Each structure stands twice: as C-alpha cells, then as structure tokens.
Amino acid sequence: xxxxxxxxxxxxxxxxxxxxxxxxxxxxxxxxxxxxxxxxxxxxxxxxxxxxxxxxxxxxxxxxxxxxxxxxxxxxxxxxxxxxxxxxxxxxxxxxxxxxxxxxxxxxxxxxxxxxxxxxxxxxxxxxxxxxxxxxxxxxxxxxxxxxxxxxxxxxxxxxxxxxxxxxxxxxxxxxxxxxxxxxxxxxxxxxxxxxxxxxxxxxxxxxxxxxxxxxxxxxxxxxxxxxxxxxxxxxxxxxxxxxxxxxxxxxxxxxxxxxxxxxxxxxxxxxxxxxxxxxxxxxxxxxxxxxxxxxxxxxxxxxxxxxxxxxxxxxxxxxxxxxxxxxxxxxxxxxxxxxxxxxxxxxxxxxxxxxxxxxxxxxxxxxxxxxxxxxxxxxxxxxxxxxxxxxxxxxxxxxxxxxxxxxxxxxxxxxxxxxxxxxxxxxxxxxxxxxxxxxxxxxxxxxxxxxxxxxxxxxxxxxxxxxxxxxxxxxxxxxxxxxxxxxxxxx
Amino acid sequence: xxxxxxxxxxxxxxxxxxxxxxxxxxxxxxxxxxxxxxxxxxxxxxxxxxxxxxxxxxxxxxxxxxxxxxxxxxxxxxxxxxxxxxxxxxxxxxxxxxxxxxxxxxxxxxxxxxxxxxxxxxxxxxxxxxxxxxxxxxxxxxxxxxxxxxxxxxxxxxxxxxxxxxxxxxxxxxxxxxxxxxxxxxxxxxxxxxxxxxxxxxxxxxxxxxxxxxxxxxxxxxxxxxxxxxxxxxxxxxxxxxxxxxxxxxxxxxxxxxxxxxxxxxxxxxxxxxxxxxxxxxxxxxxxxxxxxxxxxxxxxxxxxxxxxxxxxxxx
Numbered sequence: 001x002x003x004x005x006x007x008x009x010x011x012x013x014x015x016x017x018x019x020x021x022x023x024x025x026x027x028x029x030x031x032x033x034x035x036x037x038x039x040x041x042x043x044x045x046x047x048x049x050x051x052x053x054x055x056x057x058x059x060x061x062x063x064x065x066x067x068x069x070x071x072x073x074x075x076x077x078x079x080x081x082x083x084x085x086x087x088x089x090x091x092x093x094x095x096x097x098x099x100x101x102x103x104x105x106x107x108x109x110x111x112x113x114x115x116x117x118x119x120x121x122x123x124x125x126x127x128x129x130x131x132x133x134x135x136x137x138x139x140x141x142x143x144x145x146x147x148x149x150x151x152x153x154x155x156x157x158x159x160x161x162x163x164x165x166x167x168x169x170x171x172x173x174x175x176x177x178x179x180x181x182x183x184x185x186x187x188x189x190x191x192x193x194x195x196x197x198x199x200x201x202x203x204x205x206x207x208x209x210x211x212x213x214x215x216x217x218x219x220x221x222x223x224x225x226x227x228x229x230x231x232x233x234x235x236x237x238x239x240x241x242x243x244x245x246x247x248x249x250x251x252x253x254x255x256x257x258x259x260x261x262x263x264x265x266x267x268x269x270x271x272x273x274x275x276x277x278x279x280x281x282x283x284x285x286x287x288x289x290x291x292x293x294x295x296x297x298x299x300x301x302x303x304x305x306x307x308x309x310x311x312x313x314x315x316x317x318x319x320x321x322x323x324x325x326x327x328x329x330x331x332x333x334x335x336x337x338x339x340x341x342x343x344x345x346x347x348x349x350x351x352x353x354x355x356x357x358x359x360x361x362x363x364x365x366x367x368x369x370x371x372x373x374x375x376x377x378x379x380x381x382x383x384x385x386x387x388x389x390x391x392x393x394x395x396x397x398x399x400x401x402x403x404x405x406x407x408x409x410x411x412x413x414x415x416x417x418x419x420x421x422x423x424x425x426x427x428x429x430x431x432x433x434x435x436x437x438x439x440x441x442x443x444x445x446x447x448x449x450x451x452x453x454x455x456x457x458x459x460x461x462x463x464x465x466x467x468x469x470x471x472x473x474x475x476x477x478x479x480x481x482x483x484x485x486x487x488x489x490x491x492x
Numbered sequence: 493x494x495x496x497x498x499x500x501x502x503x504x505x506x507x508x509x510x511x512x513x514x515x516x517x518x519x520x521x522x523x524x525x526x527x528x529x530x531x532x533x534x535x536x537x538x539x540x541x542x543x544x545x546x547x548x549x550x551x552x553x554x555x556x557x558x559x560x561x562x563x564x565x566x567x568x569x570x571x572x573x574x575x576x577x578x579x580x581x582x583x584x585x586x587x588x589x590x591x592x593x594x595x596x597x598x599x600x601x602x603x604x605x606x607x608x609x610x611x612x613x614x615x616x617x618x619x620x621x622x623x624x625x626x627x628x629x630x631x632x633x634x635x636x637x638x639x640x641x642x643x644x645x646x647x648x649x650x651x652x653x654x655x656x657x658x659x660x661x662x663x664x665x666x667x668x669x670x671x672x673x674x675x676x677x678x679x680x681x682x683x684x685x686x687x688x689x690x691x692x693x694x695x696x697x698x699x700x701x702x703x704x705x706x707x708x709x710x711x712x713x714x715x716x717x718x719x720x721x722x723x724x725x726x727x728x729x730x731x732x733x734x735x736x737x738x739x740x741x742x743x744x745x746x747x748x749x750x751x752x753x754x755x756x757x758x759x760x761x762x763x764x765x766x767x768x769x770x771x772x773x774x775x776x777x778x779x780x781x782x783x784x785x786x787x788x789x790x791x792x793x794x795x796x797x798x799x800x801x802x803x804x805x806x807x808x
Contacts, residue, residue: 131540152536
C-alpha cells in the first residue's frame with residue numbers, strides 16, 4: 001500500500017453513491033403499498049412486454065432480412081430462367097411484358113432490370129426514365145450471383161443479381177423493398193405494444209384490487225388499534241379470509257379480547273381496592289369509635305366509679321370500712337385492668353410479637369375454639385427455631401384469622417383443618433372446612449374478606465386461591481415466598 | 493393526529509405517482525424508438541432521380557460477325573451447343589462473333605433477306621420450300637454420320653396404340669415451326685397425300701418452335717404425336733436414352749437434304765469463299781473438330797443445290 005499514491009487509496013471514500021442508494025432504498029420502501037404493488041405489476045408487465053417486443057422485433061427483423069434476401073434471389077432466378085428464351089431470341093417486347101407482369105403480380109418487387117454482358121440495359125420495370133443511382137458501373141465484368149442490401153429513401157432494397165446463361169446473356173437484377181415486410185413488423189410491434197398496454201391496464205386494475213384487498217383490513221386494524229389506544233376495548237376487526245392478514249387480525253382480536261378482559265379485571269380490582277380502602281378507613285374509624293366508646297363506657301365509667309369509691313373511702317369512718325372499701329376497689333381495679341388488657345390484645349396480639357406466628361396462631365385458635373365451639377385442627381410445620389419477617393407473620397396471621405371469621409360467618413362448618421408449612425422458599429397455608437361452600441366465581445366479587453386475604457398474599461408476592469363448591473366445603477390455599485432465616489431474638 | 497399522518501402520506505404518495513407516471517412514459521417512448529440499422533454505408537438510392545435511357549443497341553446493329561441459327565433445338569440448347577463452333581469461328585475470322593436467334597424460321601429468313609446477318613444455319617424447309625431461297629446462297633452443308641441427308645419422323649408415346657399417322661385422328665399433334673421441313677411441312681404433306689386436312693383431322697395442333705420441345709411434348713403426353721427431325725431425335729436419344737424408351741417412331745420420311753448453312757445473296761464473293769474455306773476445313777484442326785463433334789457433325793461439305801429441289805420426291 002505504501003507505494004500507492006495517497007489519492008489512489010480507497011477510491012470510494014467520500015463517494016456519495018452508497019448514501020444515495022441508501023436514501024433511494026429508504027424512499028422506495030416508504031411509498032405506499034399501492035404504489036409498490038402497482039409499480040411491481042406494471043414493472044413486470046412492461047418488462048415482459050418490452051422483452052417480448054424486443055425478442056419479436058429481433059427475430060422478425062432477422063427473419064425479414066433473411067426472407068427478403070432469399071425472396072429477391074428466388075424471384076431473380078425464376079425470372080432469369082423465364083427471360084432466357086426471350087433474351088436468346090432477342091424478344092425485347094416479351095421481356096418487357098414479363099417484367100411488367102412480374103412487377104404487377106408481386107407488389108414488393110421494387111424493380112427488375114435486364115442488362116447485357118456490356119452492362120447495357122435491355123429492359124427494366126421503371127416507367128418514365130431510369131434511376132441514375134441504379135445505372136450499372138461502366139465495364140461490368142463477369143457477374144456472380146449475389147444479393148446485397150441497399151439503403152433507399154425510407155426503405156431498404158434487397159437486390160439480387162443473377163447471371164443469365166452464365167452471364168453470356170447478361171444479368172437480371174431484382175430489387176425487393178422491405179417496406180411491406182417492415183409494415184408487417186410494425187403491425188406486430190403495434191399489436192405487442194397494444195397487448196402490453198392492455199396488460200398494464202389490467203395490472204393497474206388488479207393491483208388496485210389487490211391493494212384494496214390488502215390495505216382494507218390493514219386500515220381496519222389501524223383504526224381498531226387507535227380505538228384501543230384511546231381506551232375503547234370493545235373493538236373487533238372482521239376479516240372473513242384465513243390468509244396471513246386473516247391470522248394477524250385473528251391474533252389482534254384475541255389480543256383485544258384479552259386486553260378487554262384484563263381491563264375489566266383491573267377495573268374490578270380497582271373498585272374492590274377502593275372499597276377495601278374505604279372499608280379499612282371505615283373499620284379504623286369504627287375501631288376508634290369502639291375504643292373511644294369502650295374507654296368512655298367502660299374505663300371512663302370505671303374511673304368514675306373509682307372516684308366515687310375513693311370519695312367513699314375518704315369519708316370512711318372506720319378502718320374496717322376503709323379496708324373493705326380498698327378491697328372492693330382492688331377487685332374492681334383488677335377487673336378493669338383485665339378488660340384494658342383484653343382491649344390491647346385485640347388491638348394487637350402481643351403474643352405474635354413476643355412468641356412468634358406459631359405460638360400466636362395456636363393461642364388464637366385455642367381461644368377461637370373455646371369461644372365458638374368449632375373443632376379446629378392446626379398443623380404447623382417447619383417453624384421450629386425460626387421466625388418469618390414480622391410483616392409476613394402478621395399477614396399470615398391475618399389471612400388465617402380472616403379465613404376463620406369467614407368460616408364462622410358463612411360456612412356453618414363443624415370442623416376446620418389448618419395446615420401451615422414453611423418450605424424452603426415459601427410458606428404455604430391451607431384452611432379447609434366442611435361447611436356449605438359457595439360458588440367461587442359468583443361470590444368472589446364483592447366479598448371484601450376474600451379480597452383482603454388475596455391482597456395481603458399478593459402484596460408479599462404470594463399467591464392465593466379458593467376452591468369451593470356448594471355443599472363441598474371450602475379450601476383456601478395461599479403461599480408466600482419467604483427464605484428461611486435464623487430465629488430472631490425476641491428483643492430484636 | 494391520525495388524519496394528519498394520513499393526509500401527509502397521501503400527499504407523498506401522489507407525488508410518487510406522478511414520478512412513476514413519468515418513468516412509465518419514458519419507458520414506453522423508449523420501447524418505440526428501436527429502429528433497425530439495416531443497409532450498408534453507401535449513399536442511399538434516390539429513385540426520383542431519373543434519366544432517359546436510349547433504346548438498347550440491337551445486336552444486329554453492332555459491327556460483330558452475326559451468325560443466326562434457326563432453332564432446330566431450343567434456343568438455350570442452340571446457344572450452348574454452337575458456342576464452341578462460334579468461338580472457333582471468332583478465332584478464324586478475327587472478329588467478335590455474335591449468335592442471333594429468333595423465335596421462328598421466318599424471322600431468320602427475314603434477317604438473311606435483309607442482309608442483317610452475315611451467316612445463318614437454317615432449316616431445310618425454310619430454304620427449299622420458300623421463295624426466300626433466291627435471297628440466299630448455300631455456303632456449306634453438314635455431313636452427319638456420313639450422310640448429308642436426314643428424315644422426318646412421326647413419333648408417338650411408347651404406350652400409344654397408334655401405328656400409323658392415320659391413327660392419330662382426333663388427337664393433339666405437335667408441329668415445330670411453320671417453316672420446318674421435318675417438323676411441319678412434311679407431316680402436313682403426308683396428311684395431304686392421305687387426303688386428310690390437319691385442321692379437321694387433329695383435335696388440335698401446336699407449334700413448339702423446336703424439335704427437342706416437340707419430343708418432350710410427345711414423351712410427356714402434352715401432344716399425342718409430333719413430327720421431328722431425325723437428327724435431333726437421334727441426338728436427343730443418345731443424350732437421354734429415356735426419351736427413346738418413352739417414344740416410338742410410327743413413320744419415317746424419305747431422305748431430305750441437310751439443313752444448310754447460308755449467307756445473304758449480297759455477300760461479297762471473296763468473303764463467301766473465305767467463309768466456305770473456313771467451314772470446309774473446320775474438321776481439320778483439333779479445336780474445330782471438337783466444336784463439330786459437339787454439334788454431332790462429321791464435317792461441312794460443299795452443298796449440292798439439287799438436294800433442295802423437289803423436296804418430297806423420293807430419293808435413291
């Protein structure tokens with residue numbers, strides 16, 4: 001490379017050709033489908049037309065040349081044979097008649113000329129003089145049979161020269177014009193051009209039809225897509241044919257239907273969520289009200305009664321009466337303390353914080369059994385020596401609590417079985433009852449309890465399912481991912 | 493938003509349609525421009541530039557030595573078979589010799605009478621039975637196979653049932669030339685002696701204007717019978733044996749004097765003797781002998797005027 005002059009290196013560098021091709025290609029690709037299809041069909045039609053016309057023209061011209069040459073030669077031979085006798089007996093009149101008749105009967109013959117050995121013209125087919133350009137050159141020698149093409153004004157003359165009796169009786173020259181034959185070729189070309197034009201017209205019509213067939217469903221798809229984009233999911237595109245576009249439209253329709261369903265589910269969930277939120281807020285308010293009422297009705301009253309009792313104690317006259325009163329106060333105080341403790345436990349089971357999920361559940365179920373007289377079988381596996389994260393614990397606790405409340409409220413069950421198993425990566429829970437069951441699909445909507453459970457599981461990336469049939473009991477299964485962690489310290 | 497995209501597309505598409513239309517038009521125009529490039533590099537012929545040609549000079553007006561041959565056989569055959577003789581003659585005379593042929597014997601006779609030609613091979617009949625005889629001088633007579641006489645044959649196709657001329661009643665008969673001895677005058681004479689009129693006796697008669705054409709007419713069935721020169725018949729039969737197989741002689745005439753070579757009566761006596769010597773000595777050199785043998789002639793001999801008198805009287 002070093003011995004190359006600098007200018008010779010990479011001669012294409014800076015050449016805009018590839019760029020132009022790129023731009024052209026891009027432009028070509030951005031034209032509408034109709035232009036593409038029409039361009040293609042017209043292009044093919046024209047290509048076929050032009051190629052076949054060229055081919056036909058080539059063959060016809062070649063054939064024409066050959067034929068005209070052969071024709072002039074064969075006419076010349078034939079006429080030379082016929083003229084021989086007239087020339088031998090020097091019958092110039094008959095020779096003229098022969099020329100006249102031959103020319104009359106063969107319109108493509110331009111001329112016939114008899115000339116003797118010296119080149120003197122004995123007879124010719126021209127009227128009113130003889131063309132100067134056709135005068136034989138002086139001193140014609142022995143002539144051999146030959147055919148030549150000569151250019152004339154607006155035609156080509158194929159002239160054959162045939163010696164008569166070896167040239168001893170002179171020669172015959174026959175000129176055949178290509179005018180007629182060329183007009184035949186022209187007619188052929190015209191008909192081919194007309195045919196091509198017809199094909200092009202058909203191509204335009206068919207490409208318009210094809211484009212319409214292609215673009216109509218595509219445009220419908222576009223409209224439908226825009227509709228979906230603007231939020232109208234009630235959109236399907238009709239296409240009766242099972243071609244590629246048909247498949248695309250079918251897929252689109254399926255997709256639109258799924259989008260619609262997803263949208264519906266979303267909306268439902270949104271509705272449930274907002275209901276749930278309202279419920280939660282209302283629940284909170286209710287809870288506050290209850291606590292306030294509780295505090296007012298119970299603790300407040302108790303405090304008032306303490307005050308009365310203290311007033312009475314203040315006024316106690318005897319030590320026995322004071323001791324008695326204090327004893328009374330102590331009992332009432334202990335009662336109130338118990339009630340206050342209960343309230344706090346209900347607000348938040350401290351046992352969960354203190355002893356972990358397994359113990360809290362066992363405690364809660366023990367109380368639940370006692371309170372509601374239902375047979376509950378609780379199995380807890382894999383929780384030995386370790387605890388899940390606090391938010392997981394409380395979620396699982398609440399799910400099971402909600403499930404039990406649901407069973408109590410709706411199932412009229414006699415037996416409940418609860419299994420909670422901590423497997424290597426998740427905690428799986430099952431709550432099964434033998435109650436009356438329900439139609440899941442029908443009743444799941446609007447059941448905030450169920451939604452709350454599902455929501456809790458989902459918030460922790462878990463799953464939640466309910467299986468139930470009327471009179472077949474209910475099975476609640478949930479699973480929450482949780483890696484095994486070392487047992488947390490109680491203080492932690 | 494959507495409509496704006498669509499209208500923009502439409503606008504662009506329309507521009508491209510315009511472009512496409514122009515390209516199509518150009519292509520169509522190109523398709524029409526293919527012109528052929530025949531012809532050669534020479535100035536084109538202009539048929540409109542005319543010149544008046546003077547009428548062609550007749551060979552009779554040329555200063556050549558003109559030899560007329562009455563067509564015993566077809567003009568082409570004549571031209572071919574006489575060519576060596578004429579070439580020899582050209583050498584002897586030191587002048588260009590031109591062969592002159594005419595359709596009929598009468599035309600040849602006319603040229604001799606009018607002194608338009610220098611020498612003529614004419615038919616026996618055209619000499620013997622014609623008043624033109626006094627305008628001609630007998631130069632020499634050919635001797636063929638030792639004879640200076642010949643015959644007329646009446647021939648029919650081999651398959652023909654005819655055995656005599658009388659059997660050809662209602663048939664087509666081929667004469668050669670009206671002045672031909674063997675081909676017309678003798679057959680007509682023969683019919684007369686039989687008391688028959690050829691115009692009534694035959695269905696049709698044709699003139700073929702040469703003996704070989706008459707033979708062909710009979711052999712090919714164009715004519716049912718014909719009168720021909722015995723010399724030509726034998727000559728043709730040797731050249732094409734099939735002809736002999738296809739034809740049959742049903743009548744032979746008496747012997748006639750051979751078709752003679754004549755010169756116009758106005759010929760200069762010195763010239764006449766010069767010519768006669770050339771002809772009489774032709775067979776003595778190789779080239780001359782070859783030319784004679786091509787014509788089937790042994791040699792030329794001095795003529796006997798009496799041979800042409802009383803043509804149809806039987807001779808010894």
